[in-house]
Amino acid sequence: MTGKSRKIAKPEDHALPLPLDGLSRMQEQLLRLAGEHLSDREHWQQERRRLVEEKVWLRAMIDQVPDYLFVKDDQCRFVIANKALMGDLKNGTLDVVGLTDADVHPPERAAEFMADDRRVLRSGRPMIDKEEFVLLPTGEQRWLSTSKVPLRSDDGEVIGLVGVARDITLRKHAEQQVRFLAYYDPLTKLPNRASFEENLEDVARLLEPGEEARLMLVDLDRFKQVNDTLGHAAGDELLRQAADRMSQLVGGRGQVARLGGDEFVVTMAFDNLNHERPFYDLLVQRLAAFSIMGNDVHVGASVGVSKIHTSTTPLAALREADIALYDAKAHGRNRWQLFEGGMADELERRHQLELDLRNSLPHGDQFTVLYQPIFDASGVSVEGVEALVRWVHPELGMLSPDRFIALAEERGLIIELGEIVLRRACELLARTDLPWVAVNVSPVQLHDPLFPDRVMNVLGTARVAPSRIQLEITEGVVLEEFGQARPVLDRLRAAGMRIAIDDFGTGYSSLSYLGRLSVDKIKIDRSFVQAIGNTSGEAIVRAVIAFAKALNMTVTAEGVETEDQQNFLRAAGCQELQGYLLARPMPEEQLRALMGSR
Numbered sequence: 001m002t003g004k005s006r007k008i009a010k011p012e013d014h015a016l017p018l019p020l021d022g023l024s025r026m027q028e029q030l031l032r033l034a035g036e037h038l039s040d041r042e043h044w045q046q047e048r049r050r051l052v053e054e055k056v057w058l059r060a061m062i063d064q065v066p067d068y069l070f071v072k073d074d075q076c077r078f079v080i081a082n083k084a085l086m087g088d089l090k091n092g093t094l095d096v097v098g099l100t101d102a103d104v105h106p107p108e109r110a111a112e113f114m115a116d117d118r119r120v121l122r123s124g125r126p127m128i129d130k131e132e133f134v135l136l137p138t139g140e141q142r143w144l145s146t147s148k149v150p151l152r153s154d155d156g157e158v159i160g161l162v163g164v165a166r167d168i169t170l171r172k173h174a175e176q177q178v179r180f181l182a183y184y185d186p187l188t189k190l191p192n193r194a195s196f197e198e199n200l201e202d203v204a205r206l207l208e209p210g211e212e213a214r215l216m217l218v219d220l221d222r223f224k225q226v227n228d229t230l231g232h233a234a235g236d237e238l239l240r241q242a243a244d245r246m247s248q249l250v251g252g253r254g255q256v257a258r259l260g261g262d263e264f265v266v267t268m269a270f271d272n273l274n275h276e277r278p279f280y281d282l283l284v285q286r287l288a289a290f291s292i293m294g295n296d297v298h299v300g301a302s303v304g305v306s307k308i309h310t311s312t313t314p315l316a317a318l319r320e321a322d323i324a325l326y327d328a329k330a331h332g333r334n335r336w337q338l339f340e341g342g343m344a345d346e347l348e349r350r351h352q353l354e355l356d357l358r359n360s361l362p363h364g365d366q367f368t369v370l371y372q373p374i375f376d377a378s379g380v381s382v383e384g385v386e387a388l389v390r391w392v393h394p395e396l397g398m399l400s401p402d403r404f405i406a407l408a409e410e411r412g413l414i415i416e417l418g419e420i421v422l423r424r425a426c427e428l429l430a431r432t433d434l435p436w437v438a439v440n441v442s443p444v445q446l447h448d449p450l451f452p453d454r455v456m457n458v459l460g461t462a463r464v465a466p467s468r469i470q471l472e473i474t475e476g477v478v479l480e481e482f483g484q485a486r487p488v489l490d491r492l493r494a495a496g497m498r499i500a501i502d503d504f505g506t507g508y509s510s511l512s513y514l515g516r517l518s519v520d521k522i523k524i525d526r527s528f529v530q531a532i533g534n535t536s537g538e539a540i541v542r543a544v545i546a547f548a549k550a551l552n553m554t555v556t557a558e559g560v561e562t563e564d565q566q567n568f569l570r571a572a573g574c575q576e577l578q579g580y581l582l583a584r585p586m587p588e589e590q591l592r593a594l595m596g597s598r
Contacts, residue, residue, distance in 0.1 A: 068144070068165035071151065076100050076117045079160065088136050106135060120148045120161050131168065143172040185258040187236055188243035196257035196265055197314045203267055204312045213254075213308040214276065216266040216283065217321035218246070221300040221333045223262035226292065228447065234292045238299065245286045249279075265321075267308065280305065280336040288334065300334035307339070323347050330406065354411055356393065357404055361416045366392050369424040370585035373594065374438070374556060374578045377570040382595060384436040384470065386578065387425045388585050389417070405442075414442045419454060425469070426462035428588055434595070438470040438500060443485075446473070452491045466496030470521070474502050493518050500556070504544065522548050524574070526559025532568050545573050 062069045063083035071080040078096040089096060089104050096103075101110040101117075112132070120127055126149040133143050144165040151160040180186075183195040191199065203213050220242060227235030239262065246256045246264060254268025266283075270276045280303060287301035304325025306317050320339040326347060328337035360366040371385040391399040408414040418441070425437040445451050459466055471492060473485065489499050500521035524544055531537025541557075548555045557569045560579030569577060583594065 067167070068163070070163045071160060072117060072163070073160045074121055074158065076114050076121075109135060116148060117161060120150055121158055124150050124158050126150065131172075142167055143169045188240055188258050190243050190247070190264075191255065191257040193257070193259045196255070196259065196267075199255055199257075200267060200308070200312075200314045200317060204308055204310055207308070207310045209310060211269070211310070213267060213269040215306045215308055215317045215321050216280070216336075217304040217318070217325045218264040218266065218283070218287070219302050219325055219329070220262040220287065221302055221329075222297070223299065226297050226299065230292060230295060230297070234295070237292050238290055238297070241290055241292070242287055246283070249283060249286055265318075284334060284336055302328040302333050303336035304328055305336060305338045329410075350407065353404065354407055357391075357408060357413060358411070360391070361413060361420070364420045366394070367417070367420055368392055368587070369421055370587060371428070371437070371591045372578060372585040373583040373591070374576050375582050377575055377577060379566060379577060379582050382434075383576055384438060385434060385591065386438040386472070387421055387440075389421045409442055409444050412444070414444045415448055415451075415454075418442060418445050419458060422455065422458050423462070426458055426464045429464045429468050430462050432592070432595070436468045436470050436498070438472050440472045440502065443474075446485050446488050451488060452495070455492065455497075456495060467498070470498045470500050472500045472502040472523070475504055490518055493520075503558075519553060521554040521556060523556040523558050523578075526579075529557050529559045529565055529569070529579070532565045538568065541569070542572050549573065
């Protein structure tokens with residue numbers, strides 16, 4: 001063949017020279033068709049390569065998404081599932097394509113998932129952000145926010161669905177924590193005040209007509225002392241132990257809640273009212289003593305009890321229990337008290353008395369100080385005096401300390417009142433040659449870090465030597481607040497003041513503390529003095545005097561009222577006597593006359 005030749009493109013994109021001379025029209029047509037066929041084949045191969053690349057990119061893309069992505073057909077079978085979903089099912093060893101949720105999830109969860117699928121497929125409407133949980137094969141439970149959208153063909157027919165599920169487990173846990181903090185105390189894990197008030201409304205509503213339940217308001221008597229002396233960690237541990245003990249005691253018969261601080265509340269009903277009072281006794285007993293971080297602490301609890309009726313409101317029940325609790329504290333603490341109608345009136349009277357006390361302190365002119373002489377063992381020589389405050393109320397007349405001292409301590413007024421008494425005592429010392437004056441010190445004053453400075457300021461203003469002041473503290477301070485009291489008392493004693501333990505013997509276990517606490521004097525409680533004439537009573541008094549002498553302490557006997565008592569105490573070696581037999585508390589003028597006559 002001669003002449004020109006024609007190029008026809010092939011998939012490999014190189015020319016094939018063909019001579020055209022001498023070809024018939026049919027042959028030329030066949031060659032043309034063959035070239036077009038080869039061109040279509042190349043286009044098809046290019047399209048196939050493009051689809052493969054798109055599938056690879058699509059798979060890479062959906063596998064990079066941390067959420068679950070999946071496609072299901074109209075029979076709820078998986079058609080596509082991404083790596084995140086496949087990895088969490090059977091640890092990635094299970095290919096879910098062709099399977100349904102019934103093949104990969106527990107029956108109950110699978111039924112719910114497939115019900116949602118069918119709803120979307122049947123209605124053609126999407127399901128958006130449904131919160132649900134899934135139990136993985138590992139046993140882990142996850143919360144998901146799931147959306148499912150219908151998948152349609154070109155003609156609009158629903159042929160499947162596309163789903164995405166996002167892990168919201170951390171968010172759900174955070175929400176649960178917020179709800180827990182809203183209704184539970186994080187320290188003790190008990191219900192808090194908000195939860196208690198809701199529960200109390202339910203308790204009252206569920207009572208049958210004539211039925212009653214009980215509300216117990218519980219206050220730990222010496223929580224503050226534990227917190228102050230052993231630290232906040234010890235205080236927290238005390239609260240946890242108290243909560244556990246109350247929860248174990250109540251069991252499933254009621255509810256224990258923490259209202260805040262060291263205040264708890266118990267609600268429960270008694271099938272037999274004969275069991276009611278023994279339960280209160282047991283509750284107080286269980287909260288008497290604890291072992292906290294290696295320390296044995298005596299705490300005690302006061303409990304106020306009110307009744308819950310069908311018409312009871314939370315506010316009324318709490319108020320009545322609070323009044324009863326106040327009464328329990330006013331009568332010695334470490335006890336329970338059932339609310340009685342007259343208590344509200346008494347509380348109102350005490351509230352008015354508090355207002356009057358608060359208003360009287362700035363001027364101080366309503367308070368008078370009496371002085372009871374303390375004699376030597378012979379009853380002749382006045383060794384010193386004890387300052388005893390009285391309140392001359394404008395309406396109620398002369399009030400003894402038991403009417404207002406505890407109130408002043410509870411309401412934080414004792415520091416100001418104590419300064420009034422100390423100032424009067426120093427003024428007396430400045431005007432007389434009396435050897436010393438004993439002044440009572442409240443535990444609240446010992447909690448005041450500025451108390452030593454306050455005392456020294458008063459003495460400095462009056463120009464009185466510290467050695468002429470004796471500070472009397474109750475035995476309870478030594479027992480219950482040893483850690484708090486010791487540095488304060490050591491500082492006062494180092495300044496020259498003498499420290500005396502008042503009402504000695506009522507605390508039972510104070511002997512072990514006296515050797516560690518710098519004390520100059522012990523005052524035998526009047527209850528032991530009154531027991532003189534009784535063999536065991538006399539033995540106790542002799543033992544106390546011997547113990548004090550062994551520690552080089554002075555011994556004063558309080559409440560001496562008979563000559564027999566005086567004679568016994570003098571023979572036993574008691575150095576100082578105080579009591580009505582020798583002299584009653586008296587104003588300064590009478591004291592001056594007494595001293596002048598001796």
